Amino acid sequence: MVLRTFLRIPVFCRRAFSLHDKAKNVFLARCLDRDPLPHVTLHRAGMSSQTYGVQPFAVYHLKVRLPLSVHVSPLDPLEHPNADKFVVDVNSESDEHRVDVVVKDDEKSVEVTSTSSAEVEGKPLCHIMTPMNYDVAVQVSGAAEARVENMECPTCVVKTEEGDCHLKSIKGMSTQVDTGGGSVYGQGTVLGNVDVSTNSEGSVKLGKLQGQAMSVATQDGTIDIKDIYAELSTLTSDSGDICIGSMHGTSAVETTEGNITIDTVDGDLSATTQTGSVTLYVSRHQLVDVTSEEGDICISVPHELATRLELTGKQLEIDPELRVDNIEDSWDEELQCKTLKGLLNSGNSADLRATAKAGKVSLKAVSWLDSLKLRNKLAIS
DSSP states (O other): OOOOOOOOOTTTOOOOEEETTTTTTTTEEEEEOSSSSOOOEEHHHHHHHEEEEEEEOOOOEEEESSSSSEEEOOTTTTTOOOEEEEEEEEEEEOOTTTOOOEEEEETEEEEEEOOOOOOOOOOOOOEEEOOOOEEEEEEEEOOOOEESSSSSSSSSEEEEEOOOOEEEEEEEEEEEEESSSSOOOEEEEEEEEEEEEEOTTOOOOEEEEEEEEEEEEEEOOEEEEOOOEEEEEEEEEOOOEEEEEEEEEEEEESSSSEEEEEEEEEOEEEEEEEEOOOOEEEOSEEEEEESSSSSSSEEETTTTEEEEEEEEEEEEEOTTSSSSEEEEEEEEEEEEEEEEEEEEEEOOOOOEEEEEEEEEEEEEOOOOOHHHTTTHHHHHH
């Protein structure tokens, strides 16, 4: 008979876990922090970690103002089922990067700031882990970057000066990002209304956007978005290219010097560029209106698309596979352009208009499979 003796676990502990190592026949007990939970500070080379207690299941407003890079991510809900903690880790080579945390339970707010005026050396990082439903407002200065991922927050606001912003799998009502010169990168889906703007050469590269209203604006940087599902979308750039995988809903796209490329348009579209070219595929629409002052326009449509046509340009080219009836040709003396009006597949209540005042307008028949660029992949397989 083997007798096993367990050490008595202190009364103040809320939980205890035992771990049995069969090889060494060792029993370990680990106790969690006592209540109420103050902060616990761990110090090791270049690293400090603080854990704070907050009201269970409450939605706090996280406000971060720091001169160092910030990473916000959720605590594991399985390990913290009561959502009554948050953790602040600071990884810095300098001890002068002190981070001050103020918890205001009555206002349901958490403020993370720094009064340090020391010049940032290396790549100091403040990693904040909170319950996933906290409101997030992050502002970093200098070249510091901001990263927010896997949060289900009502609002997410991020501002940087020269640094980049990284988003990953954000679910909420509103996401706002503003960078002084940095770029904005996204992975996964950003769910909710989105407002992103960059300055200087800052670019935008996002995955899937889904919500009611989307607004993305750059100066010289490119806009590259995989998919947009929204009632209303507005994309603008001064000189950057705009490239969209698929656009659903009503959309307005405008760039001064850049090119516009949209792999699939499912909805209404207004696209305008001054010196760039426009390339797009229209699957379904009520109104598509495309204008290029100096560049070319190439529009691809499925063979069965029915719409009214109005094409204007120095040169007009229509795929012979497309059936256009009731054709009316005219010449604009002022613009020195040709204009063609007609009914594609007998037409319907939809309108497709394209104007290239100094360029060429092409209308091509493309199958749905070709529009998704899958034919080569299927042929290889």
